[in-house]
Amino acid sequence: MPTDETTKPATWANIDSMRSLHPLPGVTMWPAAGDNLMINFVRIEPGAVVPLHQHPHEQAGTVIEGIIIMTIEDETRELRVGDVYVAPPNSIHGASAGPDGCLVVDVFSPPREDYLIPTE
Amino acid sequence: MPTDETTKPATWANIDSMRSLHPLPGVTMWPAAGDNLMINFVRIEPGAVVPLHQHPHEQAGTVIEGIIIMTIEDETRELRVGDVYVAPPNSIHGASAGPDGCLVVDVFSPPREDYLIPTE
Numbered sequence: 001m002p003t004d005e006t007t008k009p010a011t012w013a014n015i016d017s018m019r020s021l022h023p024l025p026g027v028t029m030w031p032a033a034g035d036n037l038m039i040n041f042v043r044i045e046p047g048a049v050v051p052l053h054q055h056p057h058e059q060a061g062t063v064i065e066g067i068i069i070m071t072i073e074d075e076t077r078e079l080r081v082g083d084v085y086v087a088p089p090n091s092i093h094g095a096s097a098g099p100d101g102c103l104v105v106d107v108f109s110p111p112r113e114d115y116l117i118p119t120e
Numbered sequence: 121m122p123t124d125e126t127t128k129p130a131t132w133a134n135i136d137s138m139r140s141l142h143p144l145p146g147v148t149m150w151p152a153a154g155d156n157l158m159i160n161f162v163r164i165e166p167g168a169v170v171p172l173h174q175h176p177h178e179q180a181g182t183v184i185e186g187i188i189i190m191t192i193e194d195e196t197r198e199l200r201v202g203d204v205y206v207a208p209p210n211s212i213h214g215a216s217a218g219p220d221g222c223l224v225v226d227v228f229s230p231p232r233e234d235y236l237i238p239t240e
Contacts, residue, residue, distance in 0.1 A: 016202065107159060
């Protein structure tokens, strides 16, 4: 019988060997989940769009490469390395990539159940 | 009386203008919190160390610049851009920077209460 919850193993992963999802044309995701949060690499190709949507999961994110054009509710901003956002639960948000595309990291709490499903 | 939780405002921030914390020599943090999660830029200078510690908050993270040498429980790995980890609640973990230092992003759920306190 487990007596110490700390014995749960850590996750270590690299984008080159992680399971990927392609939820939209030009959008690739590589999610890794714990119990309470999910950290998700997202690559958006130039011209690709993540349409406005909403979900009850709180979301935050930052940029690793390139520019993401992010809309949350009634505000749209261009985000680069060093920028960060937090999108409240159920806020309406969407994104597109700058001219060279982008690699960003999104975080969700709780984890997005729909991204836990193996797709390839 | 609020009838729609989506009216809570988004957070938009940049590392150059965010509140910073200096919890350890050579370690600077820039946290942004929502209700359920916290996203935290962490710069570790060459030679600086985050000693082994633990907390009930689940933690995940990835690298923006440089190399972080990360220990979780009995495993130590060098992480670069494209690597990701998830450290379970209460797991013992610590870190140091590679030869050129590093800028990483850590995420916590729930938010670290001790990083919410304004320090400067």
